[in-house]
Every structure is written in structure tokens, then in C-alpha cells.
Amino acid sequence: MKKITTISKLFLAVLACGVTSVYAQFGGQLVSPQVNPDNTVTFRFSAPTADSVVLSAQFLSENLPLTKGENGVWSVTTPPATPDLYPYNFVVDGTITVNDPNNVLIFPNERFKASLVDIQGQSPLMYSVLDVPHGKTTYRFYKSNTLNDTRPLVVYTPPGYDPQGDKLYPVLYLIHGATDTHETWYKVGRMNFILDNLIASGAAEPMIVVMPYANTGMTYQGAVAIAPPTDSSVNLFNEEIVKEIIPYVEKNYRVKADAQSRAIAGFSRGGRQTLDAGLTYPDVFSYVCGFAPAANVENLSNGTYASADALKNLNMLWLSCGTDDFLYQRTLDFAKKLTEMGVPYEEMYTPGGHTWMNCRIYLNEIAQKIFK
Amino acid sequence: MKKITTISKLFLAVLACGVTSVYAQFGGQLVSPQVNPDNTVTFRFSAPTADSVVLSAQFLSENLPLTKGENGVWSVTTPPATPDLYPYNFVVDGTITVNDPNNVLIFPNERFKASLVDIQGQSPLMYSVLDVPHGKTTYRFYKSNTLNDTRPLVVYTPPGYDPQGDKLYPVLYLIHGATDTHETWYKVGRMNFILDNLIASGAAEPMIVVMPYANTGMTYQGAVAIAPPTDSSVNLFNEEIVKEIIPYVEKNYRVKADAQSRAIAGFSRGGRQTLDAGLTYPDVFSYVCGFAPAANVENLSNGTYASADALKNLNMLWLSCGTDDFLYQRTLDFAKKLTEMGVPYEEMYTPGGHTWMNCRIYLNEIAQKIFK
Numbered sequence: 001m002k003k004i005t006t007i008s009k010l011f012l013a014v015l016a017c018g019v020t021s022v023y024a025q026f027g028g029q030l031v032s033p034q035v036n037p038d039n040t041v042t043f044r045f046s047a048p049t050a051d052s053v054v055l056s057a058q059f060l061s062e063n064l065p066l067t068k069g070e071n072g073v074w075s076v077t078t079p080p081a082t083p084d085l086y087p088y089n090f091v092v093d094g095t096i097t098v099n100d101p102n103n104v105l106i107f108p109n110e111r112f113k114a115s116l117v118d119i120q121g122q123s124p125l126m127y128s129v130l131d132v133p134h135g136k137t138t139y140r141f142y143k144s145n146t147l148n149d150t151r152p153l154v155v156y157t158p159p160g161y162d163p164q165g166d167k168l169y170p171v172l173y174l175i176h177g178a179t180d181t182h183e184t185w186y187k188v189g190r191m192n193f194i195l196d197n198l199i200a201s202g203a204a205e206p207m208i209v210v211m212p213y214a215n216t217g218m219t220y221q222g223a224v225a226i227a228p229p230t231d232s233s234v235n236l237f238n239e240e241i242v243k244e245i246i247p248y249v250e251k252n253y254r255v256k257a258d259a260q261s262r263a264i265a266g267f268s269r270g271g272r273q274t275l276d277a278g279l280t281y282p283d284v285f286s287y288v289c290g291f292a293p294a295a296n297v298e299n300l301s302n303g304t305y306a307s308a309d310a311l312k313n314l315n316m317l318w319l320s321c322g323t324d325d326f327l328y329q330r331t332l333d334f335a336k337k338l339t340e341m342g343v344p345y346e347e348m349y350t351p352g353g354h355t356w357m358n359c360r361i362y363l364n365e366i367a368q369k370i371f372k
Numbered sequence: 373m374k375k376i377t378t379i380s381k382l383f384l385a386v387l388a389c390g391v392t393s394v395y396a397q398f399g400g401q402l403v404s405p406q407v408n409p410d411n412t413v414t415f416r417f418s419a420p421t422a423d424s425v426v427l428s429a430q431f432l433s434e435n436l437p438l439t440k441g442e443n444g445v446w447s448v449t450t451p452p453a454t455p456d457l458y459p460y461n462f463v464v465d466g467t468i469t470v471n472d473p474n475n476v477l478i479f480p481n482e483r484f485k486a487s488l489v490d491i492q493g494q495s496p497l498m499y500s501v502l503d504v505p506h507g508k509t510t511y512r513f514y515k516s517n518t519l520n521d522t523r524p525l526v527v528y529t530p531p532g533y534d535p536q537g538d539k540l541y542p543v544l545y546l547i548h549g550a551t552d553t554h555e556t557w558y559k560v561g562r563m564n565f566i567l568d569n570l571i572a573s574g575a576a577e578p579m580i581v582v583m584p585y586a587n588t589g590m591t592y593q594g595a596v597a598i599a600p601p602t603d604s605s606v607n608l609f610n611e612e613i614v615k616e617i618i619p620y621v622e623k624n625y626r627v628k629a630d631a632q633s634r635a636i637a638g639f640s641r642g643g644r645q646t647l648d649a650g651l652t653y654p655d656v657f658s659y660v661c662g663f664a665p666a667a668n669v670e671n672l673s674n675g676t677y678a679s680a681d682a683l684k685n686l687n688m689l690w691l692s693c694g695t696d697d698f699l700y701q702r703t704l705d706f707a708k709k710l711t712e713m714g715v716p717y718e719e720m721y722t723p724g725g726h727t728w729m730n731c732r733i734y735l736n737e738i739a740q741k742i743f744k
Contacts, residue, residue, distance in 0.1 A: 113478070138511070
């Protein structure tokens with residue numbers, strides 16, 4: 001880092017001193033994103049020699065060009081946005097996708113790096129940080145014999161959870177999508193704040209939420225995924241959740257260890273894994289919820305999943321998708337087959353595409369339905 | 373995101389299906405970084421229209437140019453590196469700094485985005501994931517009246533910690549640097565694995581480690597820092613740790629609530645905050661450890677810190693710095709003043725600069741000294 005060493009040292013020296021007035025001289029303290037009171041957002045990005053910088057944000061239907069200003073700082077103020085938490089990044093010179101260096105909020109993902117802008121608006125959102133008791137979100141590790149690996153697990157425990165107490169809790173197993181990680185439901189899904197709020201209002205039963213690292217085709221090795229996903233990502237998941245994760249959770253947490261008290265939900269490939277595990281083992285999970293699942297309708301008739309009679313005994317089979325989601329038709333086809341088989345299910349279709357904005361809606365919905 | 377929508381949809385469809393062979397067609401599954409058995413590292417970055425891409429990595433003394441190959445994928449293989457965990461990023465066309473989109477490991481920071489490469493080598497490193505019992509790293513939230521904010525806290529509890537048990541634990545308060553976050557000691561410092569390993573070998577006392585969000589000039593609001601740091605970042609920290617964080621920890625964890633059982637350590641501006649809190653309140657903390665601290669030597673004589681007699685009663689005052697660190701002379705000046713005042717201290721100077729490689733060395737060192 002020879003070229004920028006001198007600047008970095010000065011910058012760090014300034015930071016170490018905590019002297020704000022000097023920051024501007026080094027151009028190091030851009031504010032981005034700046035969420036304005038009218039729900040417009042101003043983005044700023046330093047790129048003195050770029051020819052173009054555009055904003056790609058999930059609340060915009062088209063990329064929005066930034067304008068170059070003083071000191072090589074590009075900026076733009078968007079139209080007003082509907083309050084929510086949106087992924088975004090900048091595209092420089094048409095080809096280089098960059099997350100926002102001045103924004104701490106990163107979308108945890110193994111293949112792309114987006115930043116997140118939180119547009120709160122004037123009213124509390126489902127994932128807002130409200131003045132309610134907050135649960136805890138814990139990162140821990142377990143040994144998997146199935147995968148011959150030390151695997152991470154993120155576990156949400158609700159306010160009041162007592163690991164030595166008499167109260168036993170139901171468990172929601174919540175699965176991320178392909179290229180996401182065990183962190184994504186926390187950092188992007190904001191599942192902890194969603195559950196805090198629903199539990200505080202009484203809309204949801206207090207529950208434990210378990211978020212595995214569902215890339216079973218990759219080893220974890222203390223946070224480094226070292227191989228690309230393989231087909232086994234999907235296949236090994238059944239084994240991993242039944243043989244490793246559930247026993248680990250039931251050994252280490254005060255949980256009710258019966259099917260009535262186990263729900264599984266997941267997004268995209270995680271929705272596929274959810275349907276695979278839930279519908280292969282309807283005696284393990286009684287609530288099975290696919291969020292824009294990469295559903296494989298053949299599994300309903302090729303012997304992979306349990307019989308129609310077994311599936312009818314589920315407390316709830318729940319499907320959801322965005323109507324602009326590329327998986328919408330696949331979800332409809334899966335629902336249609338369930339209807340033909342006489343297997344009851346519930347469904348929810350929302351505007352929008354294959355997004356985490358929809359994921360949060362789906363979690364907020366099913367969390368109010370399960371375990372009741 | 374109009375231009376890339378079609379490609380994204382296909383890519384996502386492919387991911388959802390879990391079919392690897394198709395990935396290459398979309399050029400979406402680069403392996404980067406690829407750590408080779410000889411400790412060289414191959415980096416790959418897709419930038420079809422860039423004129424230059426260079427690698428900026430903290431194990432290299434100079435930036436290393438990548439070479440453009442097929443399909444616009446740039447790559448380079450470095451010389452062998454000393455095993456460790458290093459920040460890096462790519463610099464495109466001399467001015468655009470990009471983290472590695474194909475690497476899940478991100479350096480949590482509010483002002484820059486670096487990726488992390490983990491070069492394990494052939495022997496276990498201090499932060500390697502070994503076959504030992506692992507502690508838990510928990511993210512939780514507390515209300516601060518001092519800052520009028522809901523603040524995050526990351527807490528490491530050692531293996532065997534029983535929140536209802538009789539055993540009480542000492543507490544290390546571990547502070548990040550300016551622009552870092554409450555996550556940085558976990559994600560970059562790897563403090564959990566360092567402590568797991570030291571505790572397993574008996575080299576460290578089992579302890580709880582508390583990592584606050586020490587940017588006291590910024591509100592947190594559920595993970596969005598919304599204002600640039602101010603001078604108050606340093607000043608408010610004393611109040612926040614003594615009035616809010618310590619009482620919160622002592623209320624919620626099985627800890628020994630006396631000065632003998634409280635240590636504080638921190639890096640850079642966090643080292644300044646550490647010295648400020650530790651040397652202003654030597655009746656609160658008995659172990660005070662500055663890691664490349666932005667030390668303010670005047671505080672030893674202008675009445676800010678406690679008297680020399682009070683400071684002599686500390687169990688340990690510990691200073692450290694890299695000999696290439698821009699704060700090296702400031703640390704030496706601080707040590708010199710302590711000597712003049714007759715205040716005992718220990719020190720450790722290591723090769724290298726203002727890096728997290730040094731931070732881990734310092735944590736690994738003092739964790740074996742405190743609470744004994």
C-alpha cells in the first residue's frame with residue numbers, strides 16, 4: 001500500500017486524535033448514505049478519476065447517475081423512498097460494482113458486496129429498534145460429523161430466556177439463501193428486532209430462532225468458505241439439520257423437543273432446503289414455510305417427499321413469493337400440485353421481486369402464526 | 373438495476389438450482405482469495421473494462437499489479453506470506469478502492485471496506501479454530517442514558533460459562549479503534565478463538581470479554597451510525613463505560629464486581645479511551661493495557677488522570693506498539709513520563725505498523741497476564 005501510506009498515516013493520526021475539523025482536509029469523512037427527513041436519500045462517493053458513477057438501489061426501478069462535484073466527490077439525492085431497509089451499491093464506469101465505503105452496514109454475502117440503507121420514515125417499521133426488551137443474538141460453533149467441519153450457528157434467544165429455567169421454548173430454524181451466510185437473517189433480515197417487537201406486543205410466541213450456515217457444500221474453517229457450492233449444498237442439508245443441528249440445539253438450549261415445537265422457514269435455495277427437510281420429515285417439523293422457495297415440484301411425486309397423507313398432518317405448510325420474483329411461477333406450480341394432492345397450505349404473494357424486503361414481510365407474517 | 377436485471381435473474385435462478393456447471397458461463401464464481409499450500413495467495417477480480425487493477429495487502433510492502441486474463445478476470449499470485457490474517461483490497465484504475473466481492477470475510481469498519489485473507493500455514497496460529505471447547509459471542513443491546521441511545525454490545529463468554537451458576541468471572545473490557553465497530557475485535561481481532569485457545573491450554577484465566585461500540589460521538593439506532601465522530605468520542609467514553617456499560621454487565625452476567633477483576637484494553641483511539649478510563653479511575657480497573665494507544669501524555673500531569681500514587685497501585689499498566697507504527701513515539705513518550713513519575717508499567721514493542729496483526733499479538737499476550 002505504498003502510494004497511499006502517507007495519506008493513510010495522516011488520516012489515522014487524525015482519527016486517533018479525534019479532531020473533526022481536519023477530516024475534511026483529507027476528504028475522508030463523507031456522509032453516505034444521508035437519509036433526509038422527507039425520505040429522500042443523498043449518497044456520496046469519492047471517485048476523482050471516474051467517468052461515471054451510478055447508484056444501483058433496490059428502492060429504485062432504474063440505476064440513478066451521480067453527479068461529480070468538488071474534490072472528486074460524486075453525489076445524488078434520490079426521490080422519496082418507501083421506508084424500509086434496502087441493499088444498494090455504486091457502479092463505476094459501467095463495470096466496477098462497489099459497496100459504499102462510508103457505510104458500516106454491509107450485506108453479508110459470499111459473492112457480492114452490497115451496502116444497506118435504512119430509511120426509517122416517521123413510523124415504526126417491523127424491524128425498527130423500539131423501546132421494548134431485546135433478545136440476544138449469539139454466534140457459536142458446533143462440530144459436524146456429517147460435514148467433518150466446525151460450523152457456525154447464529155441463535156436468537158428471546159428476552160427473558162433463562163438457560164437454566166423451567167420454561168421450554170419452541171424453535172424456528174431459519175435458513176438463508178444461496179451465497180448468503182448464517183449472518184444474513186440477522187444483519188439483513190433483522191430477525192432479532194422483528195421478533196423482539198412481535199414478542200413484546202404479544203403477537204408472537206416467545207421462541208428461539210436458529211440460523212445455520214446452510215452452505216453445506218462449503219467448509220467453514222473459522223469463517224472462510226473455501227470451495228464453491230456444489231449440488232450437495234441442497235442434498236446434504238437434510239442430513240445436517242436432522243443429525244447435527246437439531247440435536248445440538250436440543251442439547252444446549254431449553255427447548256421443546258417435539259415436532260409441534262419445531263418450525264422451519266427459508267428463502268430461495270434456503271426455501272428449497274426448507275421444503276426438502278420439512279416435507280421429507282413431516283414428523284420432525286410441523287410448520288414448513290417457504291419464502292420465495294426454489295421449489296422442486298417433482299419431489300412431491302417422485303418419492304422424495306413424504307406421502308400426501310403425511311403432509312396433511314402438518315400444522316402449517318406456507319408458501320410465499322413476490323409477484324415479480326423469477327421464482328413466482330415455480331411457487332405457483334408447487335402450490336397447484338399441493339392442491340391436486342389435497343394437501344392444505346397457506347400462501348402469501350406480495351409485490352416486488354426476489355428481495356430481502358419481502359423476506360422480512362414473510363418472517364413477520366409466519367412468526368405470528370407458528371406455535372399457536 | 374435495469375441493465376443487469378436479466379443477468380441477475382439468470383444468475384439467481386442458477387444459484388437457486390444449485391447447478392455448478394452453469395456458473396462458469398456467467399463468470400460468477402471466481403475463487404478469491406485462493407490460499408495455496410506454499411502460503412502464496414492467488415487473488416482474482418473481474419473488471420473487464422479496467423485499465424489497471426492492483427492488490428493492496430498488509431502482507432505486501434508494495435501494491436502488486438494483477439494481470440488481465442480471459443473474460444476480463446484479473447489475477448495475481450503473491451510471494452509466500454507469513455501465516456496470519458491480513459486486510460486487503462483492490463485498487464482499480466489507480467483510484468477506486470474495492471473490497472473483494474468473492475470473499476465473505478469483511479473488515480467491519482465505518483469508513484473503509486477491506487477484505488480479509490486468512491493464511492493458516494502448516495501450524496496452528498493463535499487464532500486458529502482448534503479442536504477445543506468454544507465460547508459464545510453474543511450481540512445484545514442496552515439502553516444508555518448517557519448517550520440517549522440503544523447501544524450494541526458484543527460479549528464473549530468462555531466455554532462452561534453458566535449464567536445461573538456459582539462461578540463468577542473476571543471481565544476484560546476490549547475497545548476497538550476509531551472507525552472500527554463493536555464487531556471488529558470479533559471479526560478481525562478473532563478474540564473469541566484466541567481466548568478459546570488460551571483458556572483450553574490453561575494459559576489464560578477463563579474470563580468474559582466485553583466489546584462496546586465505542587464511537588460515543590455517534591448514535592447507533594439499530595446499526596446505523598448517523599453522524600461523524602466528534603471530539604466527544606473520547607470524552608464521553610469515560611462516562612459511558614463507568615455509568616452504563618459496567619453496571620449493565622454486572623447486572624446481566626456472573627462476574628466479580630471489583631477492580632481486581634476488571635481489565636481494560638484497547639487499540640489506537642480505543643487505546644486512548646483505555647488509558648483515559650483506566651488512569652482516571654484506577655479504583656475501577658486494575659489492569660490497563662494500551663495497544664498502540666493514541667496516548668495523550670499531558671493527561672499524566674494536567675490533573676486529568678489520577679495521581680502517581682494511585683496509578684502505582686494498579687496491578688498492571690501495559691503499553692505496546694509496533695516499531696513502524698506512527699504512534700510509536702507517542703507511546704514511548706508516554707512510557708518515559710511514567711518512568712519519571714515512578715509509575716511502574718510493562719511494555720512490548722513489535723515489528724510492523726498500526727495493524728490488527730499486532731493487535732492480536734497484544735491481546736494474546738495480556739490475556740495470559742491478567743487476573744493472575
